[in-house]
Amino acid sequence: MDAGIAAFTTLDRVFLITGGIGAMVVVFRVILLFLGGDHLGALEDGDPGGEGNGFQFLSIHGLASFCMMFGLVGLALSLQTHAGAGLSILGGMAAGLAAIWVMARIFRLALRLQSSGTIQPQAAAGCSGTVYLTIPAGGVGRVTVRIGHRTREMDATTDTGAPLATGEPIRVVRVERSLAIVQPLSSMES
Numbered sequence: 001m002d003a004g005i006a007a008f009t010t011l012d013r014v015f016l017i018t019g020g021i022g023a024m025v026v027v028f029r030v031i032l033l034f035l036g037g038d039h040l041g042a043l044e045d046g047d048p049g050g051e052g053n054g055f056q057f058l059s060i061h062g063l064a065s066f067c068m069m070f071g072l073v074g075l076a077l078s079l080q081t082h083a084g085a086g087l088s089i090l091g092g093m094a095a096g097l098a099a100i101w102v103m104a105r106i107f108r109l110a111l112r113l114q115s116s117g118t119i120q121p122q123a124a125a126g127c128s129g130t131v132y133l134t135i136p137a138g139g140v141g142r143v144t145v146r147i148g149h150r151t152r153e154m155d156a157t158t159d160t161g162a163p164l165a166t167g168e169p170i171r172v173v174r175v176e177r178s179l180a181i182v183q184p185l186s187s188m189e190s
Contacts (some may be wrong), residue, residue, distance in 0.1 A: 011085050012078050015092065019071020025064035065103060066096035121178045123147050124154060128171045128185065131156075135164040135182070143182060144172055156180040 009015065013132050074092025077083045083091065124145045135141030137158055141164065143156040158164060159173060170182040 001175030009078070011088065012075060015071045015075035015078060017071070019069075022064045022069070022071060022165045026068055029061055029064070033136050054094075062100050064102065065099045066080070068096075069099040076162035087104065114171060115179065119150060119152055121146050121154065121175045121180075124152065124172045124180055125174050126172065129182075129184075131164045131166050131168045131170055134166050137161055137163045140179070143173055143178065143180060148163045154178070158182055158184075 005016075007015075070092040072092075073095035077091045077106045078085075078088040078134070124147050127145045127147050129143050129145035129151075131141060132144045132153060133142040135143075135158055138157075138161045140155050140157050142153055144151055144153050154172075154175075155178065156172075157179060160183070164170065164182070164184055169185040171185055172180045172182050175180050
């Protein structure tokens with residue numbers, strides 16, 4: 001084995017070391033990911049909550065993938081095809097950039113599968129519902145409102161200040177800081 005490595009040129013050794021270090025980092029990150037200990041991803045984006053917006057080109061994983069592909073393809077071009085140093089370096093760089101491009105495409109496709117199940121309070125404006133807990137005169141009660149295919153319970157008050165009894169049908173006029181401003185349906189119909 002030592003005789004094989006001794007026959008390597010300096011450039012071949014650079015390719016081998018770069019590819020080896022990149023591969024070790026990628027394998028280490030994948031193992032951490034499967035074990036649930038991939039906390040480096042949260043630190044890369046500067047987001048301690050780990051809620052990054054997807055792929056970052058200058059991330060640990062991106063740089064490690066570039067190094068791995070640069071080293072492996074450069075070494076293969078140098079040893080197998082006996083390409084010159086310039087062609088081996090260009091081929092390695094092209095392979096590294098291609099690896100990053102493929103990773104970015106995969107992340108973009110995965111992010112399109114993501115959806116939020118959170119209903120924004122402002123979406124309740126114009127929706128109808130019923131009073132769940134009596135809204136006292138000038139006070140706050142609770143209403144259930146149908147937003148799309150979901151029912152949401154919200155704090156509510158009236159813009160007229162009139163009380164609304166439990167079970168009375170209402171319509172949300174607007175939402176101010178998660179507080180629904182409602183009117184009884186009977187007053188809106190007249």
